[in-house]
Amino acid sequence: MKTAGVILAGGIGQRVGAGIPKQLIRVGGRPLLAYPIRTFASFPGLDQVIVVMASGHLEAAEELCAPHGVRVVEGGDTRTASTLKAMEVLAGAPDETRVLFHDAARAFVGHAVIDRCLAALETHESVAVALPVTDTVVAVEGGLVADMPPRSTLARFQTPQGFRLGTLRRAYARALADPAFVATDDCGVVHRYLPDVPITVVEGDEGLLKVTTPLDLVVAEHLAAQYQAAERAAGEDA
Ligand SMILES: Nc1ccn([C@@H]2O[C@H](COP(=O)(O)OP(=O)(O)OP(=O)(O)O)[C@@H](O)[C@H]2O)c(=O)n1
Numbered sequence: 097m098k099t100a101g102v103i104l105a106g107g108i109g110q111r112v113g114a115g116i117p118k119q120l121i122r123v124g125g126r127p128l129l130a131y132p133i134r135t136f137a138s139f140p141g142l143d144q145v146i147v148v149m150a151s152g153h154l155e156a157a158e159e160l161c162a163p164h165g166v167r168v169v170e171g172g173d174t175r176t177a178s179t180l181k182a183m184e185v186l187a188g189a190p191d192e193t194r195v196l197f198h199d200a201a202r203a204f205v206g207h208a209v210i211d212r213c214l215a216a217l218e219t220h221e222s223v224a225v226a227l228p229v230t231d232t233v234v235a236v237e238g239g240l241v242a243d244m245p246p247r248s249t250l251a252r253f254q255t256p257q258g259f260r261l262g263t264l265r266r267a268y269a270r271a272l273a274d275p276a277f278v279a280t281d282d283c284g285v286v287h288r289y290l291p292d293v294p295i296t297v298v299e300g301d302e303g304l305l306k307v308t309t310p311l312d313l314v315v316a317e318h319l320a321a322q323y324q325a326a327e328r329a330a331g332e333d334a
């Protein structure tokens with residue numbers, strides 16, 4: 097195997113507060129998770145796709161994955177624990193394998209950004225997808241502004257995030273030996289534990305919105321309509 101795509105769907109969607117994991121909320125008439133599964137499974141450059149699903153909801157994921165030959169595994173308690181579950185599935189894959197980790201919550205991912213990530217992994221060990229920030233971003237400590245980094249130096253990470261599997265293995269081996277290890281994403285693990293590994297950045301897309309709060313579901317309906325219009329234009333079945 098040379099390439100793999102992992103869709104991280106192990107969360108419970110506490111901030112959306114729908115009573116079910118947000119990846120199962122129906123948007124545009126389909127569960128959110130159906131969109132990234134379709135996009136990843138139909139991308140010709142990926143040899144294997146894995147969905148890491150929230151425990152207690154594996155059956156719902158299996159139903160969506162089975163028609164596409166996508167494997168489902170149970171997630172962990174945190175995003176990084178879910179990443180590690182996918183890495184266990186890939187335990188037999190060589191270090192050179194290119195692997196992309198994608199948030200299921202960024203349901204409307206397109207082939208173009210997947211392509212940019214895989215292309216970057218030809219020359220780099222680690223790749224992030226990012227967009228410039230539009231707000232002024234500050235560090236706050238004790239209710240006071242502690243730092244105001246120049247906005248032109250800042251960017252917002254989206255996903256996919258891509259790695260040579262051997263690089264990610266080395267980063268996580270060090271992270272797991274650190275009792276203070278916490279991370280909100282996988283590039284953060286590489287950045288912290290393998291500081292000599294450059295993380296290259298490719299352009300993101302506003303359509304990669306991460307559904308996080310109830311208001312995001314309004315935008316998601318619009319993005320779902322766009323996604324389905326593109327499917328119809330390409331003559332694809334739902
Ligand atoms: N234990 C976890 C937690 C999160 N994720 C996934 O990582 C992505 C980004 O996480 P987030 O947006 O925080 O999702 P939730 O954890 O579900 O949301 P919340 O923090 O509001 O509960 C999501 O696709 C989520 O399913 C995961 O695979 N395993």
Ligand SMILES: C[C@](O)(CO)[C@H](O)COP(=O)(O)O
Pocket residue numbers: 175199252253254255280281282306308
């Ligand atoms: C990986 C990520 O989407 C990059 O912006 C983000 O860190 C995930 O954070 P969350 O709190 O798990 O949504």
